[in-house]
Amino acid sequence: MDLRKGLAAISSSFLSSPSKQPVDTDRESSFQVIAEYSRSLMSCRSREEVSALTLKTVQILLDVEQPEVVFRTAEVPALLETSKLGAPNFLAYPGVEVSVRGQSTQVALLRIPEKNDWTALSKNEMAVLEAIAAPMGLRLECLRLEEELALHQAGSIRALSAAIEVKDRYTSGHTKRVGFYANAITLHLSVSAVEREKIRLAGVLHDIGKIGVPDRILLKPGKLTEGEWDEMRLHTEAGFDIVSQVAGLEEIAEILRHHHERWDGSGYPRGLRGEEIPFASRVISVADTFDAIVTDRPYRKALTPEQAREIIIELAGEQFDPTVVEGFRSAFESLASQVELPAVTIRL
Numbered sequence: 641m642d643l644r645k646g647l648a649a650i651s652s653s654f655l656s657s658p659s660k661q662p663v664d665t666d667r668e669s670s671f672q673v674i675a676e677y678s679r680s681l682m683s684c685r686s687r688e689e690v691s692a693l694t695l696k697t698v699q700i701l702l703d704v705e706q707p708e709v710v711f712r713t714a715e716v717p718a719l720l721e722t723s724k725l726g727a728p729n730f731l732a733y734p735g736v737e738v739s740v741r742g743q744s745t746q747v748a749l750l751r752i753p754e755k756n757d758w759t760a761l762s763k764n765e766m767a768v769l770e771a772i773a774a775p776m777g778l779r780l781e782c783l784r785l786e787e788e789l790a791l792h793q794a795g796s797i798r799a800l801s802a803a804i805e806v807k808d809r810y811t812s813g814h815t816k817r818v819g820f821y822a823n824a825i826t827l828h829l830s831v832s833a834v835e836r837e838k839i840r841l842a843g844v845l846h847d848i849g850k851i852g853v854p855d856r857i858l859l860k861p862g863k864l865t866e867g868e869w870d871e872m873r874l875h876t877e878a879g880f881d882i883v884s885q886v887a888g889l890e891e892i893a894e895i896l897r898h899h900h901e902r903w904d905g906s907g908y909p910r911g912l913r914g915e916e917i918p919f920a921s922r923v924i925s926v927a928d929t930f931d932a933i934v935t936d937r938p939y940r941k942a943l944t945p946e947q948a949r950e951i952i953i954e955l956a957g958e959q960f961d962p963t964v965v966e967g968f969r970s971a972f973e974s975l976a977s978q979v980e981l982p983a984v985t986i987r988l
């Protein structure tokens with residue numbers, strides 16, 4: 641997230657308080673700050689960002705030096721227990737549990753160390769801590785669920801990649817190289833880190849649909865007949881069908897579906913043209929073609945990376961997105977350094 645932006649919004653909300661009174665005596669301003677805090681939380685991408693935003697907000701709302709957020713660890717339940725029993729010691733500061741769905745999920749403790757006794761917390765301080773704890777708990781729970789989903793997705797991607805290798809060990813390395821090349825190209829284009837990772841993963845999975853292509857076609861040591869090409873072309877829709885079954889990978893499935901579209905509309909499966917083609921598919925198309933040219937094919941020997949570069953540049957605006965080709969040109973040295981000649985022939 642843009643943490644500075646979030647904090648600036650909170651600060652300006654606080655500073656624009658019409659009464660200019662301390663916020664703890666101005667309920668309306670406090671509500672505004674808490675509402676802004678809740679909105680800014682949505683852009684926090686980690687527990688650390690949530691913690692920083694929360695502490696800043698508590699400092700704005702209450703006149704305290706160093707509020708603390710203690711995330712769920714083994715010590716939190718004990719801390720809560722001693723606090724509630726009213727036996728304060730250096731570990732037993734009073735605070736507010738940041739929970740989700742009641743007490744079933746205590747995710748953190750929000751506390752003010754300088755107030756070392758429950759009675760030291762005023763009604764207003766308790767109200768502020770509780771008002772902040774609720775949205776904070778929800779955001780932390782969202783982040784936890786996102787992490788869990790990301791783990792499941794990573795497992796699914798590993799399983800799918802393994803399936804490609806098992807189906808056709810001869811293409812071993814090709815999919816990973818395409819992922820690498822696609823990633824390298826995006827480093828020279830205006831692409832966010834999240835989008836870049838999505839493109840890399842789509843590169844790794846781009847040919848998963850070939851699981852459904854018979855070996856007599858996939859491994860045929862010669863040119864394919866028109867009928868065989870028709871079967872081969874089905875791999876883009878097959879890839880979409882497979883990957884779209886995995887929750888969270890729907891966008892990647894769409895990228896796979898279109899990796900054989902061409903900028904001029906002469907590709908497949910839909911004959912999309914120009915920017916109708918997903919950007920990530922346009923990147924993978926260049927990466928895939930580069931790898932195809934620099935590796936041995938059933939009907940010809942590998943060409944050099946420099947020859948591949950000339951071919952791809954010539955096809956900018958025809959087969960490939962000119963902007964992506966620009967990124968490819970800039971990334972060329974990095975791509976060329978990764979070129980490996982496989983010991984066996986492959987068909988893409």
Ligand SMILES: [Fe+2]
Pocket residue numbers: 846847875899900988
């Ligand atoms: Fe393909």
